[in-house]
Amino acid sequence: MEIVDKLLNHSRLALSKAITAVENEYDDAVQIMTEIYPHTGNAYVIGITGPPGAGKSTLTDKLAKEYRKRGKTVGIVAIDPTSPYSGGAILGDRIRMMDLTADEGIFVRSMATRGSLGGLSQKAGDAVKLMDAFGMDVIIVETVGVGQSEVD
Template sequence: MDIVEKLLNGSRLALSRTITAIENEYDEASSIMRKLYPHTGHAFVLGITGPPGAGKSTMTNQLAKAYRNIGKTVGIIAVDPTSPFSGGAILGDRIRMNSLTLDEGVFIRSMGTRGSLGGLSHKTADAVKALDAFGKDIIFVETVGVGQSEVDIVKAADTTMVVLIPGMGDDIQAIKAGILEIGDVFAINKADHDGADKLQMELNMMLDLDAEQKDWRPPIQKVVANQGEGINELVELIDKHYSYIKENGIMIKRRHERAKTELLELLRSSIGGYITKNIVKTGRLDNYLNDIELRKNDPYTVVHELMDELLKK
Protein backbone atom coordinates (compact mmCIF):
# COMPACT_ATOMS: atom_id res chain seq x y z
CA MET A 1 0.00 0.00 0.00
CA ASP A 2 1.56 3.32 -1.08
CA ILE A 3 1.45 6.60 0.87
CA VAL A 4 -1.64 7.86 -0.97
CA GLU A 5 -3.65 4.73 -0.19
CA LYS A 6 -2.56 4.91 3.44
CA LEU A 7 -3.61 8.58 3.66
CA LEU A 8 -7.00 7.88 2.10
CA ASN A 9 -7.45 5.01 4.56
CA GLY A 10 -6.97 7.36 7.50
CA SER A 11 -3.26 7.08 8.35
CA ARG A 12 -2.16 10.21 10.21
CA LEU A 13 1.47 9.22 9.66
CA ALA A 14 0.90 9.12 5.89
CA LEU A 15 -0.77 12.54 6.05
CA SER A 16 2.15 13.96 8.02
CA ARG A 17 4.69 12.51 5.58
CA THR A 18 2.70 13.85 2.63
CA ILE A 19 2.75 17.40 4.00
CA THR A 20 6.49 17.04 4.68
CA ALA A 21 7.02 15.97 1.06
CA ILE A 22 4.95 18.95 -0.13
CA GLU A 23 6.75 21.45 2.08
CA ASN A 24 10.25 20.23 1.20
CA GLU A 25 9.44 19.73 -2.51
CA TYR A 26 10.48 16.08 -2.55
CA ASP A 27 10.47 14.44 -5.97
CA GLU A 28 7.41 12.33 -5.13
CA ALA A 29 5.30 15.32 -4.01
CA SER A 30 3.91 16.05 -7.47
CA SER A 31 2.94 12.42 -8.01
CA ILE A 32 1.23 12.28 -4.62
CA MET A 33 -0.78 15.42 -5.35
CA ARG A 34 -1.91 14.10 -8.75
CA LYS A 35 -3.34 11.01 -7.04
CA LEU A 36 -4.94 12.98 -4.20
CA TYR A 37 -6.57 15.66 -6.33
CA PRO A 38 -9.69 13.64 -7.34
CA HIS A 39 -10.45 13.20 -3.62
CA THR A 40 -10.44 16.94 -2.81
CA GLY A 41 -13.03 19.73 -2.94
CA HIS A 42 -15.18 18.66 0.01
CA ALA A 43 -13.77 20.56 3.02
CA PHE A 44 -14.75 24.06 4.11
CA VAL A 45 -11.63 26.24 4.32
CA LEU A 46 -11.62 29.04 6.90
CA GLY A 47 -8.85 31.62 6.75
CA ILE A 48 -7.92 33.29 10.05
CA THR A 49 -5.85 36.45 9.78
CA GLY A 50 -5.07 39.67 11.59
CA PRO A 51 -2.19 41.66 13.06
CA PRO A 52 0.46 40.03 15.29
CA GLY A 53 -0.62 39.67 18.90
CA ALA A 54 -4.34 39.54 18.10
CA GLY A 55 -4.67 36.06 19.60
CA LYS A 56 -5.24 34.14 16.38
CA SER A 57 -3.85 30.88 17.75
CA THR A 58 -6.04 31.04 20.86
CA MET A 59 -9.02 31.81 18.62
CA THR A 60 -8.19 28.88 16.35
CA ASN A 61 -7.89 26.59 19.36
CA GLN A 62 -11.32 27.61 20.69
CA LEU A 63 -13.01 27.42 17.28
CA ALA A 64 -11.59 23.93 16.74
CA LYS A 65 -13.05 22.81 20.08
CA ALA A 66 -16.43 24.31 19.16
CA TYR A 67 -16.54 22.48 15.82
CA ARG A 68 -15.45 19.24 17.47
CA ASN A 69 -18.32 19.62 19.94
CA ILE A 70 -20.77 19.49 17.02
CA GLY A 71 -19.04 16.47 15.50
CA LYS A 72 -16.92 18.10 12.81
CA THR A 73 -13.38 16.90 12.11
CA VAL A 74 -10.79 19.67 11.93
CA GLY A 75 -7.49 20.30 10.16
CA ILE A 76 -5.28 23.25 11.11
CA ILE A 77 -2.48 24.73 9.02
CA ALA A 78 -0.67 27.36 11.09
CA VAL A 79 1.62 29.40 8.86
CA ASP A 80 4.52 30.80 10.88
CA PRO A 81 7.67 32.78 10.07
CA THR A 82 10.49 30.60 8.73
CA SER A 83 13.57 29.80 10.76
CA PRO A 84 16.70 31.09 8.96
CA PHE A 85 18.55 27.99 10.17
CA SER A 86 16.26 25.01 9.60
CA GLY A 87 13.71 26.46 7.16
CA GLY A 88 10.98 25.32 9.54
CA ALA A 89 8.30 27.28 11.37
CA ILE A 90 9.68 29.10 14.42
CA LEU A 91 6.60 30.05 16.44
CA GLY A 92 5.24 26.52 16.73
CA ASP A 93 1.49 27.04 17.07
CA ARG A 94 1.12 23.38 18.00
CA ILE A 95 2.65 24.23 21.38
CA ARG A 96 -0.16 26.73 21.96
CA MET A 97 -2.80 24.13 21.00
CA ASN A 98 -1.73 21.36 23.38
CA SER A 99 -5.31 20.69 24.43
CA LEU A 100 -6.14 19.54 20.89
CA THR A 101 -3.17 17.25 20.27
CA LEU A 102 -4.77 14.19 21.88
CA ASP A 103 -7.97 14.56 19.83
CA GLU A 104 -7.88 12.11 16.89
CA GLY A 105 -10.41 14.30 15.11
CA VAL A 106 -7.93 17.20 14.90
CA PHE A 107 -4.73 17.39 12.86
CA ILE A 108 -2.40 20.37 13.40
CA ARG A 109 0.57 21.32 11.26
CA SER A 110 2.83 24.38 11.42
CA MET A 111 4.40 25.50 8.16
CA GLY A 112 7.08 28.12 7.51
CA THR A 113 6.38 30.92 5.04
CA ARG A 114 9.55 29.99 3.13
CA GLY A 115 10.08 33.53 1.94
CA SER A 116 6.48 34.16 0.88
CA LEU A 117 5.47 37.76 1.65
CA GLY A 118 1.75 37.17 1.60
CA GLY A 119 1.47 35.56 4.99
CA LEU A 120 1.07 32.13 3.42
CA SER A 121 3.51 29.43 2.46
CA HIS A 122 3.59 28.65 -1.26
CA LYS A 123 2.80 25.06 -0.31
CA THR A 124 -0.19 25.87 1.90
CA ALA A 125 -2.70 25.15 -0.86
CA ASP A 126 -1.33 21.62 -1.35
CA ALA A 127 -1.29 20.96 2.39
CA VAL A 128 -4.96 22.01 2.51
CA LYS A 129 -5.71 19.54 -0.30
CA ALA A 130 -3.98 16.75 1.63
CA LEU A 131 -6.16 17.46 4.68
CA ASP A 132 -9.21 17.65 2.43
CA ALA A 133 -8.46 14.26 0.86
CA PHE A 134 -7.84 12.88 4.35
CA GLY A 135 -11.48 13.69 5.08
CA LYS A 136 -11.38 16.76 7.34
CA ASP A 137 -14.70 18.62 7.41
CA ILE A 138 -13.25 22.05 8.13
CA ILE A 139 -9.70 23.29 7.61
CA PHE A 140 -8.35 26.38 9.36
CA VAL A 141 -5.53 28.28 7.70
CA GLU A 142 -4.06 30.61 10.30
CA THR A 143 -1.68 33.16 8.78
CA VAL A 144 1.50 34.64 10.17
CA GLY A 145 -0.02 38.11 10.64
CA VAL A 146 2.25 40.46 8.75
CA GLY A 147 -0.09 43.31 7.84
CA GLN A 148 -0.65 44.57 4.32
CA SER A 149 0.44 41.47 2.38
CA GLU A 150 -2.02 39.38 4.38
CA VAL A 151 -4.46 39.50 1.46
CA ASP A 152 -3.07 36.19 0.14
CA ILE A 153 -5.46 34.42 2.51
CA VAL A 154 -8.36 35.27 0.18
CA LYS A 155 -6.86 33.00 -2.46
CA ALA A 156 -6.81 30.02 -0.10
CA ALA A 157 -10.05 30.30 1.90
CA ASP A 158 -13.80 29.99 1.36
CA THR A 159 -14.43 32.34 4.30
CA THR A 160 -11.92 34.79 5.75
CA MET A 161 -12.13 35.86 9.37
CA VAL A 162 -10.15 38.91 10.52
CA VAL A 163 -9.16 39.02 14.20
CA LEU A 164 -8.52 42.43 15.76
CA ILE A 165 -7.87 43.64 19.30
CA PRO A 166 -8.40 47.01 20.99
CA GLY A 167 -5.66 49.21 22.35
CA MET A 168 -3.00 48.77 19.67
CA GLY A 169 -2.37 52.51 19.55
CA ASP A 170 -4.14 52.88 16.25
CA ASP A 171 -7.37 50.89 16.18
CA ILE A 172 -7.70 51.29 12.43
CA GLN A 173 -4.17 50.04 11.79
CA ALA A 174 -5.41 46.79 10.28
CA ILE A 175 -7.92 48.63 8.12
CA LYS A 176 -5.22 50.91 6.77
CA ALA A 177 -3.18 47.82 6.02
CA GLY A 178 -5.84 46.72 3.59
CA ILE A 179 -7.43 43.76 5.36
CA LEU A 180 -10.81 45.42 5.87
CA GLU A 181 -11.66 44.52 2.28
CA ILE A 182 -10.89 40.82 2.71
CA GLY A 183 -12.87 40.13 5.90
CA ASP A 184 -16.09 38.11 5.60
CA VAL A 185 -16.40 37.98 9.40
CA PHE A 186 -14.68 40.18 12.01
CA ALA A 187 -13.81 39.09 15.52
CA ILE A 188 -12.75 41.59 18.18
CA ASN A 189 -10.68 39.52 20.59
CA LYS A 190 -9.85 40.58 24.16
CA ALA A 191 -13.20 42.35 24.18
CA ASP A 192 -12.97 42.70 27.95
CA HIS A 193 -10.20 45.29 27.46
CA ASP A 194 -10.75 49.03 27.19
CA GLY A 195 -11.38 50.24 23.68
CA ALA A 196 -13.35 47.26 22.38
CA ASP A 197 -16.55 49.28 21.95
CA LYS A 198 -14.63 52.07 20.23
CA LEU A 199 -13.01 49.59 17.81
CA GLN A 200 -16.39 48.02 17.05
CA MET A 201 -17.91 51.44 16.33
CA GLU A 202 -15.04 52.39 14.01
CA LEU A 203 -15.28 49.06 12.19
CA ASN A 204 -19.02 49.52 11.73
CA MET A 205 -18.48 53.01 10.32
CA MET A 206 -15.94 51.72 7.80
CA LEU A 207 -18.14 48.78 6.81
CA ASP A 208 -21.18 51.03 6.39
CA LEU A 209 -19.32 53.03 3.76
CA ASP A 210 -19.15 49.92 1.60
CA ALA A 211 -22.45 48.30 2.62
CA GLU A 212 -24.43 49.53 -0.41
CA GLN A 213 -22.05 47.77 -2.80
CA LYS A 214 -22.23 44.35 -1.13
CA ASP A 215 -25.00 41.82 -0.50
CA TRP A 216 -23.07 40.45 2.47
CA ARG A 217 -22.37 42.90 5.26
CA PRO A 218 -19.51 41.41 7.34
CA PRO A 219 -20.70 40.91 10.93
CA ILE A 220 -18.59 41.80 13.97
CA GLN A 221 -18.43 39.54 17.02
CA LYS A 222 -16.76 40.50 20.28
CA VAL A 223 -14.86 37.60 21.83
CA VAL A 224 -12.71 36.81 24.85
CA ALA A 225 -10.96 33.81 23.30
CA ASN A 226 -8.94 32.68 26.29
CA GLN A 227 -12.19 32.43 28.29
CA GLY A 228 -14.22 30.92 25.44
CA GLU A 229 -16.67 33.84 25.50
CA GLY A 230 -18.42 34.60 22.21
CA ILE A 231 -16.98 31.56 20.42
CA ASN A 232 -20.31 29.79 19.80
CA GLU A 233 -21.78 33.02 18.43
CA LEU A 234 -18.73 33.37 16.18
CA VAL A 235 -19.22 29.83 14.86
CA GLU A 236 -22.83 30.72 13.99
CA LEU A 237 -21.67 33.75 11.99
CA ILE A 238 -19.02 31.71 10.15
CA ASP A 239 -21.60 29.04 9.29
CA LYS A 240 -24.04 31.74 8.18
CA HIS A 241 -21.45 33.09 5.73
CA TYR A 242 -20.69 29.58 4.49
CA SER A 243 -24.39 29.05 3.75
CA TYR A 244 -24.56 32.45 2.04
CA ILE A 245 -21.67 31.78 -0.37
CA LYS A 246 -23.01 28.31 -1.20
CA GLU A 247 -26.56 29.49 -1.87
CA ASN A 248 -25.49 32.46 -4.01
CA GLY A 249 -22.91 30.69 -6.16
CA ILE A 250 -20.08 32.73 -4.62
CA MET A 251 -18.20 29.68 -3.40
CA ILE A 252 -18.07 28.27 -6.94
CA LYS A 253 -16.60 31.56 -8.18
CA ARG A 254 -14.06 31.70 -5.36
CA ARG A 255 -12.93 28.15 -5.96
CA HIS A 256 -12.66 28.86 -9.69
CA GLU A 257 -10.36 31.81 -8.94
CA ARG A 258 -8.42 29.64 -6.49
CA ALA A 259 -7.87 26.98 -9.14
CA LYS A 260 -6.73 29.65 -11.59
CA THR A 261 -4.28 31.13 -9.07
CA GLU A 262 -2.89 27.70 -8.16
CA LEU A 263 -2.44 26.71 -11.82
CA LEU A 264 -0.55 29.92 -12.60
CA GLU A 265 1.55 29.47 -9.46
CA LEU A 266 2.45 25.90 -10.50
CA LEU A 267 3.40 27.11 -13.98
CA ARG A 268 5.64 29.84 -12.54
CA SER A 269 7.20 27.37 -10.10
CA SER A 270 7.89 24.82 -12.84
CA ILE A 271 9.43 27.41 -15.14
CA GLY A 272 11.52 28.73 -12.26
CA GLY A 273 12.66 25.21 -11.42
CA TYR A 274 13.72 24.59 -15.02
CA ILE A 275 15.70 27.83 -15.11
CA THR A 276 17.43 27.03 -11.81
CA LYS A 277 18.37 23.52 -12.91
CA ASN A 278 19.35 24.18 -16.53
CA ILE A 279 20.44 27.82 -16.57
CA VAL A 280 21.70 28.85 -13.12
CA LYS A 281 23.36 25.65 -11.87
CA THR A 282 25.02 24.87 -15.21
CA GLY A 283 26.78 28.24 -15.34
CA ARG A 284 24.90 29.40 -18.43
CA LEU A 285 23.45 32.33 -16.49
CA ASP A 286 26.96 33.68 -15.80
CA ASN A 287 27.80 33.44 -19.48
CA TYR A 288 24.64 35.33 -20.41
CA LEU A 289 25.41 37.99 -17.81
CA ASN A 290 28.95 38.48 -19.13
CA ASP A 291 27.64 38.96 -22.66
CA ILE A 292 24.98 41.38 -21.45
CA GLU A 293 27.51 43.44 -19.48
CA LEU A 294 29.78 43.63 -22.55
CA ARG A 295 26.76 44.57 -24.67
CA LYS A 296 27.30 41.52 -26.85
CA ASN A 297 23.77 40.48 -26.01
CA ASP A 298 20.74 41.96 -24.25
CA PRO A 299 18.35 40.58 -21.59
CA TYR A 300 15.34 40.69 -23.92
CA THR A 301 17.00 38.45 -26.51
CA VAL A 302 18.21 36.08 -23.79
CA VAL A 303 14.69 35.70 -22.36
CA HIS A 304 13.25 35.16 -25.85
CA GLU A 305 15.82 32.43 -26.58
CA LEU A 306 15.28 30.71 -23.24
CA MET A 307 11.50 30.71 -23.66
CA ASP A 308 11.89 29.20 -27.14
CA GLU A 309 14.15 26.52 -25.63
CA LEU A 310 11.70 25.83 -22.83
CA LEU A 311 8.68 25.55 -25.12
CA LYS A 312 10.49 23.18 -27.50
CA LYS A 313 11.21 20.85 -24.60
Protein backbone atom coordinates in the same frame (compact mmCIF):
# COMPACT_ATOMS: atom_id res chain seq x y z
CA MET B 1 0.85 4.89 -4.71
CA GLU B 2 1.17 3.49 -1.19
CA ILE B 3 1.37 6.81 0.69
CA VAL B 4 -1.79 8.05 -1.06
CA ASP B 5 -3.65 4.80 -0.29
CA LYS B 6 -2.72 5.14 3.38
CA LEU B 7 -3.68 8.84 3.45
CA LEU B 8 -7.08 8.05 1.93
CA ASN B 9 -7.52 5.38 4.63
CA HIS B 10 -6.99 8.02 7.33
CA SER B 11 -3.39 7.32 8.32
CA ARG B 12 -2.17 10.41 10.17
CA LEU B 13 1.42 9.33 9.55
CA ALA B 14 0.78 9.16 5.80
CA LEU B 15 -0.82 12.62 5.93
CA SER B 16 2.26 13.99 7.71
CA LYS B 17 4.63 12.36 5.25
CA ALA B 18 2.61 13.55 2.26
CA ILE B 19 2.62 17.15 3.50
CA THR B 20 6.37 16.94 4.07
CA ALA B 21 6.93 15.48 0.58
CA VAL B 22 4.91 18.26 -1.05
CA GLU B 23 6.31 21.03 1.13
CA ASN B 24 9.90 19.98 0.39
CA GLU B 25 9.17 19.20 -3.28
CA TYR B 26 10.32 15.58 -3.09
CA ASP B 27 10.34 13.60 -6.35
CA ASP B 28 6.93 12.03 -5.66
CA ALA B 29 5.19 15.32 -4.68
CA VAL B 30 3.51 15.90 -8.04
CA GLN B 31 2.28 12.30 -8.21
CA ILE B 32 0.87 12.56 -4.67
CA MET B 33 -1.05 15.73 -5.52
CA THR B 34 -2.29 14.25 -8.81
CA GLU B 35 -3.62 11.12 -7.10
CA ILE B 36 -5.35 12.91 -4.21
CA TYR B 37 -6.95 15.60 -6.38
CA PRO B 38 -10.13 13.60 -7.22
CA HIS B 39 -10.72 13.24 -3.46
CA THR B 40 -10.67 16.98 -2.73
CA GLY B 41 -13.40 19.62 -2.63
CA ASN B 42 -15.32 18.34 0.38
CA ALA B 43 -13.86 20.27 3.31
CA TYR B 44 -14.99 23.66 4.55
CA VAL B 45 -11.91 25.93 4.61
CA ILE B 46 -11.57 28.93 6.94
CA GLY B 47 -8.76 31.49 6.78
CA ILE B 48 -7.72 33.52 9.81
CA THR B 49 -5.35 36.48 9.58
CA GLY B 50 -4.50 39.65 11.46
CA PRO B 51 -1.72 41.53 13.23
CA PRO B 52 0.45 40.00 15.96
CA GLY B 53 -1.43 39.74 19.25
CA ALA B 54 -4.87 39.98 17.64
CA GLY B 55 -5.85 36.52 18.91
CA LYS B 56 -5.50 34.43 15.73
CA SER B 57 -4.32 31.35 17.63
CA THR B 58 -6.96 31.83 20.33
CA LEU B 59 -9.70 32.06 17.70
CA THR B 60 -8.34 29.01 15.88
CA ASP B 61 -8.25 27.07 19.16
CA LYS B 62 -11.85 28.02 20.06
CA LEU B 63 -13.18 27.29 16.57
CA ALA B 64 -11.49 23.88 16.51
CA LYS B 65 -12.96 22.96 19.89
CA GLU B 66 -16.43 24.10 18.84
CA TYR B 67 -16.31 22.09 15.62
CA ARG B 68 -15.18 19.03 17.59
CA LYS B 69 -18.14 19.46 19.96
CA ARG B 70 -20.30 19.27 16.83
CA GLY B 71 -18.63 16.01 15.77
CA LYS B 72 -16.55 17.49 12.95
CA THR B 73 -12.91 16.64 12.27
CA VAL B 74 -10.56 19.62 12.01
CA GLY B 75 -7.29 20.19 10.18
CA ILE B 76 -5.21 23.22 11.08
CA VAL B 77 -2.45 24.68 8.92
CA ALA B 78 -0.60 27.10 11.19
CA ILE B 79 1.79 29.27 9.21
CA ASP B 80 4.71 30.44 11.33
CA PRO B 81 7.73 32.61 10.62
CA THR B 82 10.74 30.74 9.27
CA SER B 83 13.51 29.99 11.73
CA PRO B 84 16.72 31.68 10.58
CA TYR B 85 18.60 28.66 12.00
CA SER B 86 16.74 25.58 10.76
CA GLY B 87 14.67 27.01 7.89
CA GLY B 88 11.59 25.40 9.44
CA ALA B 89 8.64 26.88 11.30
CA ILE B 90 9.31 28.60 14.62
CA LEU B 91 6.28 26.62 15.96
CA GLY B 92 4.76 29.38 18.06
CA ASP B 93 1.20 28.55 16.98
CA ARG B 94 1.54 24.82 17.58
CA ILE B 95 2.84 25.44 21.10
CA ARG B 96 -0.13 27.71 21.86
CA MET B 97 -2.54 25.03 20.59
CA MET B 98 -0.84 22.08 22.32
CA ASP B 99 -4.03 20.86 24.03
CA LEU B 100 -5.63 20.29 20.61
CA THR B 101 -3.02 17.74 19.55
CA ALA B 102 -4.31 15.13 22.03
CA ASP B 103 -7.63 15.01 20.13
CA GLU B 104 -7.54 12.37 17.36
CA GLY B 105 -10.14 14.40 15.46
CA ILE B 106 -7.76 17.35 15.10
CA PHE B 107 -4.60 17.45 12.99
CA VAL B 108 -2.28 20.45 13.43
CA ARG B 109 0.50 21.15 10.96
CA SER B 110 2.88 24.08 11.30
CA MET B 111 4.44 25.37 8.10
CA ALA B 112 7.19 27.92 7.67
CA THR B 113 6.68 30.86 5.33
CA ARG B 114 10.08 30.04 3.79
CA GLY B 115 10.46 33.59 2.58
CA SER B 116 6.95 34.00 1.18
CA LEU B 117 5.52 37.33 2.20
CA GLY B 118 1.83 37.91 2.77
CA GLY B 119 1.36 35.48 5.62
CA LEU B 120 1.14 32.16 3.78
CA SER B 121 3.57 29.46 2.77
CA GLN B 122 3.52 28.71 -0.95
CA LYS B 123 2.61 25.10 -0.09
CA ALA B 124 -0.26 25.92 2.30
CA GLY B 125 -2.85 25.30 -0.42
CA ASP B 126 -1.41 21.85 -1.07
CA ALA B 127 -1.53 21.03 2.65
CA VAL B 128 -5.21 22.03 2.64
CA LYS B 129 -5.89 19.70 -0.31
CA LEU B 130 -4.08 16.83 1.42
CA MET B 131 -6.11 17.34 4.61
CA ASP B 132 -9.27 17.52 2.51
CA ALA B 133 -8.45 14.22 0.75
CA PHE B 134 -7.65 12.70 4.16
CA GLY B 135 -11.23 13.46 5.13
CA MET B 136 -11.11 16.48 7.41
CA ASP B 137 -14.50 18.20 7.61
CA VAL B 138 -13.12 21.66 8.41
CA ILE B 139 -9.66 23.05 7.67
CA ILE B 140 -8.48 26.23 9.35
CA VAL B 141 -5.55 28.13 7.84
CA GLU B 142 -3.97 30.56 10.28
CA THR B 143 -1.59 33.01 8.65
CA VAL B 144 1.54 34.57 10.06
CA GLY B 145 0.76 37.89 11.71
CA VAL B 146 1.45 41.03 9.72
CA GLY B 147 5.15 41.85 9.99
CA GLN B 148 6.05 38.53 11.64
CA SER B 149 7.55 36.98 8.52
CA GLU B 150 9.97 39.85 8.04
CA VAL B 151 12.40 38.50 10.65
CA ASP B 152 16.15 38.96 10.40
